[in-house]
Amino acid sequence: MKGWIKLYRELLDKPIWHESTPEQKTILITLLMMVNHKGKEWEWKGEIYKCEPGQIVTSLPKIVEKCGKGVTIQNVRTALKRFESFGFLTDESTNRNRLITIVKWGVYQGEDEEETDEPTGNQQATNRQLTANKNVRSKECNKKNNSRKQVYDETSIHFQLAIFFYQKILANNPEHKEPNLQRWADDIRKMIELDNRTEEQIKYLMTWVQEDSFEMANVLSPSKLRKRFDQLVIKVKAQKKKVVPINKGRYIPKDSDFDMTAGEDWR
Known part of the structure; x- marks a missing residue:
């Protein structure tokens, strides 16, 4: 693959860059270099498909290969979801491959015209078309930004x-x-940020419900855990007279972990 791409310095000020992990930044730049610079025919969903500039038919392993050492398939999967939420790309997948489209490729990577003192008729028409395209894309991007969901990095708590919990x-x-x-991570964020639960409290109850003969079949998601959190704490307290073995590596909660009944041992 030959040629070059334009990389604008203002990218450094965009959330898609400064809120990304090093692996996601590598994936972003790699995708810019992988997509087609010119139109190209490609097989897609069993049919001959012409990829436009800014598009590529590829796969997760291929992207990992191009990114190089330190990037995993899970890194790529998370990055694609995150980049799509920012309106940077679209990602359409099948069981075998996926079509990736860089949304603003034509705006930022379009060919430069030779500069003259006055624009020609063709240049004026092109400039008008680019302006119209920018306006349309800006509206589309604003819609996506207003409705986008938070995407959680795999390294986040x-x-x-x-x-x-899944394990x-x-x-x-x-x-x-x-x-x-991703949905599970969002429910856990709500428990921490909205319900003021601690990481230790959540982790302890996740372990407890999957060790309880009744609750292991009833609490099978963070949303259910959140909904029944207080009830489950009461059940834990009801068992406080039982001897709790201290297993190596298992967190044993302290009195201060749950502030529902100050000074009372909740185990």
Whole structure:
């Protein structure tokens, strides 16, 4: 692959850059270099498809290969969802491959015309068309920005707790269907930010419900855990007279962890 791309310095001031992880930044630049500079015919969904400039038919492993060492398929999957929420690209996938389109490719990567003192008729028409395209794309982008959902990085505490809970469920039922971990992470964020639960409290109850013979079949998502949080704490307190073995590596809550009944041992 030959040629070059334009990389605008104002990217440094955009949330898509300064809020991204190093792996996501690598993926972003790699995608800009991977997409087609000119139109190209490609097979897509069993039919001959002409990829426009700024598009490419590829796969997650191929993107990982192009990014190089340190980038995983999960990194790419998370980055694509995040970039799509920012209106940077669209991602249409099948079981075998995916069509990625850089939304503003024509605006930022269009060919430069040779500068003259006065624009020609063709240049004037082109400039008018670009202005119209920019306005349309700006409206589309604003709609996406207003409705976009938060995407959680796999290294965030919210996503990590979602994985932790899923692994606890799998220990009881290896056939349990893989959930939407992004949705789970968002429910966990609400518990922390809106309900003022701590990471330790959430993690302890996730473990407890999957060790309880009754609750392990009833609390199978963070949303359910959030809804029944106070009820579950009461059940934990009801068992406080039982001897709780201290297993290595398992968090044993302190009195101060739950402030629902000050000074009372809640275990």
